[in-house]
Amino acid sequence: MRIILSVVLSLWASLSLADVTAREGWVVIETRKPxxxxxxxxxxxVSANKMGVVTQAGPTGAAKARGIIxxxxxxxxxxxxxxxxxxxxLSTAAMIEAPIRLYVTETDDGATLSYxxxxxxxxxYMAEAGPDLGLAASELDAIFRAIAEAAAG
Structure with a gap:
């Protein structure tokens, strides 16, 4: 029993300290916001930048219903x-990537926004779709940057 409790507490400690770290192609913004x-x-x-919230998902609520915090x-x-x-x-295949996801994670000091x-x-999909997809992606880069800056600000 002590071993199981120790493993569970160790897992909880690692979850409570877990955070998203920067990696190539990601934007990670740490905030002190709850x-x-x-x-x-x-x-x-998102709304202010004329985009729409298409989906939302997270394990927190369902886990809580199972007694896991x-x-x-x-x-x-x-x-x-x-x-x-x-x-x-431009590319039927590229649409599998929509919607583009923003990820909010709770940290010990607030919350982090990453995408x-x-x-x-x-x-x-760039080779298949051509330069117009690169242009659209670049425009979306600017929109997502504006969303992130406004939200984190």
Whole structure:
């Protein structure tokens, strides 16, 4: 029993300290905002930048219903039909990447906002779709940067 308790406590400790680290093609912004506030600020920034929240998912609520407490964790899928139609005309395969996801994670000091840049997300389809996909991805990079800066600010 002590071994099981020790393993469970060790796992919980690692979860509570876990955070997203920067990696190639990712933007990671640490904030002191509480998790729920950052989630709300992301949604407001998405709307202000004429994009839409298409999906939301996270294990926190379902885990809590099972008696497991996890740090806040929310994936917010963001896109806009204008870009969907535009990208679909260039590459049917590329549309599997939509919506592009923003990731909010609770930390000991607040919450972190991270995402893969649209240029990274759409990179595998560039040869097939041509330069117009690169242009759309670049525009989306600027929009997602504006969303992130507004939400984290």
């Amino acid at each position: 998790f729920d506030q950052l989630v709300d600020d992301v949604k407001a920034a 996890l740090p806040g964790n929310r994936v917010i899928g963001v896109f806009n039909n204008v870009y969907a139609v535009r990208i679909l005309a 893969k840049t649209p240029s990274l997300v759409f990179a595998p």
